[in-house]
Amino acid sequence: xxxxxxxxxxxxxxxxxxxxxxxxxxxxxxxxxxxxxxxxxxxxxxxxxxxxxxxxxxxxxxxxxxxxxxxxxxxxxxxxxxxxxxxxxxxxxxxxxxxxxxxxxxxxxxxxxxxxxxxxxxxxxxxxxx
Numbered sequence: 001x002x003x004x005x006x007x008x009x010x011x012x013x014x015x016x017x018x019x020x021x022x023x024x025x026x027x028x029x030x031x032x033x034x035x036x037x038x039x040x041x042x043x044x045x046x047x048x049x050x051x052x053x054x055x056x057x058x059x060x061x062x063x064x065x066x067x068x069x070x071x072x073x074x075x076x077x078x079x080x081x082x083x084x085x086x087x088x089x090x091x092x093x094x095x096x097x098x099x100x101x102x103x104x105x106x107x108x109x110x111x112x113x114x115x116x117x118x119x120x121x122x123x124x125x126x127x128x129x130x
């Protein structure tokens with residue numbers, strides 16, 4: 001078959017390429033939204049900020065006991081058995097991890113040498129300031 005209208009076939013090729021690229025883009029967008037709608041990232045962020053705000057509002061000589069059981073339930077449902085809350089004294093960060101990802105870190109402003117943390121970071125953490 002001899003194609004006499006080359007402009008029409010070019011237009012058809014460009015349209016096909018355009019549709020294929022749009023389908024690829026929408027599929028990538030769908031995968032991204034599906035991963036972010038998991039709500040674990042948001043929960044890690046909220047808990048890290050909550051713990052940081054509690055630490056920053058502490059007065060010297062006080063103890064703060066943080067119950068991690070609700071977070072432990074979420075971590076167990078995600079098959080995560082590691083440390084839920086961890087403290088990095090070098091960077092002054094609280095890190096909350098509820099799944100096998102990186103977790104979420106948030107900085108606190110209290111002096112490093114005054115904070116003492118007890119507990120394994122799985123069920124309960126006691127933070128002492130003073």
